[in-house]
Amino acid sequence: MTMSDLSRVRQPVEQARGLPNAHYTDPDMHAAELKRLFADEWCALCTEADIPRTGDAFPLTFAGEPLLALRGGDGVVRVFYNVCRHRGMILVESPRRIEGALRCPYHSWCYATTGRLVTTPHVGGPGQNTHPGLDRDRLGLIELRSHIWHGIVFVNLSGSAPPFDVRHADLLARWAEFAQPLHHGGPDSRFSLSVETNWKLAVENYCESYHLPWVHPGLNSYSRLEDHYNIESEGFSGQGTEVYRQLRDAEGGTFPDFAGLSPKWDKAAEYIALYPNLLLGVHRDHAFAILLHPDGPGRTREDVHLYYATADTDPDLRAANARQWRTVFEEDIFVVEGMQKGRAAQGFDGGRFAPAMDAPTHRLHAWVATRMAAG
Template sequence: MPDDRMRPAMQHLAGVTAPIERAHGLPNAHYTDPDTIAAENRAVLEATWAAVGVGADVPAPGDAKPIDFLGQPLLLLRDDDGQVRVFFNICRHRGMILVDTPRRIEGAIRCPYHSWCYAKSGRLVATPHVGGPGQNAHDGIDKATLGLSEVRAHVWRDVVFVNLSGDAPAFEEVHADLLQRWAEFDQPLHHGGPDSTFLLELETNWKLAVENYCESYHLPWVHPGLNSYSRLEDHYHIEASGQYSGQGTYVYRQLKSETGAMFPDFDGLSAHWDAGAEYIAVYPNVLMGVHRDHAFAIVLEPVAHNRTREHVHLYYATRETDPALRAANAAQWKDVFEEDIFVVEGMQRGRAASGFDGGRFSPAMDGPTHLFHAWVAGRIAAEG
């Protein structure tokens, strides 16, 4: 039973999961209070399938990238068989960080402290002098049980998801509906390369980036250029309670070069995608978009209660695409996403107002955002 100190917070969370007509948003503490956010992180980010990067971060066998996620030192690595894996980035001997900068590992992963070495599969392969000078083995050190600690991971649409708690249902089970919804796009994706990725630093809590992305309500005022051809009234809601939410449009305008060239389409798409596109927040921290000729994924990195990094990656149907057109596409999306910065940062500053009760939702326009709030509140209640 929760003690009396917890009852007001739990009552407010009950208000978050209420029907949208009378629901409140999440309390301010979920954006401003480190202790509240730490408890939330355990329920919302550690016990689910949260994203930590993309396969394109480690494009070739041996490529390794250290990642700090929720204070946990992780290592994103592509092994010799081309499989993307995630390990805790620590030596099993004394807990030393193994890899401190992104790099190509040609042979073994060597600990810089005592030179214990690990294969890219995580297997411990060398323990120099562990039994004394010149003695590289010891009966008390069982190399078979001292490989790198691997983190449960799943790659979908090149996004690398991890389940830190290790006990979430399988990714394919959790997201079966979404995998079916976008089954037509279950085909090779090709990252556009260095000119198709960029980083945005935001002074806001990561949840506000999700909340803003879910809805099209703000288009006329925040994205007037985009709204000039893909209008508010051209959009529809995407609502899958407990899984994902977002928006779609019936009017997508393909980018053209000066000569009229466009990106190649993905193969075999149905007529819906001739002029349609969808933008979905995959709970908890991935924002995805699909179009007939390209796709994107945004991995939200929670840095602090009021700091978020948006890692944006663009993908295409073919490996070879026009560099100038790719650069123009990245610049166009960067402009759109930068238009949202003042909104999410303004909402973060607004959470310092003691008189704010979490806000209300428009029953007609805010359904996708309310679903995300309700999911967060539900996760906290279930874990609590």
């Protein structure tokens, strides 16, 4: 890859080329993206629904690093490196609830759920649990910057990103009406999809409506291509519709609306990709989040969560809504996997953009190119 390759990506959409193939296939390029695009940004790590109770611990590997989201005894969600400060042992292997202290399985050093180191058995010799050369106050779990918004736990691995509310001020202002409690629908409102594609292709496909008539004929039957509009900003892009249709049960009932929404949302809905790895949708009566977890350059796990305005929504209607969205998201799989296979063509030059329709996708490419060039 040369700097000229990235310069052409950053041209106006009418002249631009897409990112070179290496950004989708090369392991070294993928590692560089994890450093420059993931570590330095606010990334979606998990949801509050993954750790709803005091003491809940949720381990995961993200951008190649072992992390632990933990709800402390004080109720606060924190993100730590999932390693003991003694010899670097992994502390939690699978999601569970911590009763009392978090104990390292290697030498039994124990940590409070707030991260503080509380016991160090035999550290000064048999029967001696302290040592003047070891300061427990300096050896708590290593905490990473985190932030919660829209029910999602974000992490900034490098610690260098601007505050979340500053970095994403435009989106927070755009969706200010949805700054209210979001209630996760529970086990029937979450599912995961494993897709053989690069994470960027999942973002690219999500943020444009151009493919609707051919990939989503059911959705396009009432929310047509001409009913959609593009959304572009620094750090996110997407599309909206002006003809959102609520799901109804056999008696015509719907989910309760979010409180205080302006008339715009009677029919509108918006779908935004918040770079690098979060896909969001908001409607008058529910919202969803798709957290993208890259697994190498050619595989991505999509964790889908649905949210509602109240905690007591009808379970049958919730299940129907989850099925409906799962169908839509599964319809995209052959497209993003097909584009991934296409990146093996050495003669493919990144492709062109349809100027009127692909602006949200071009916005992502330009964002990636700008940050990779700066790195």
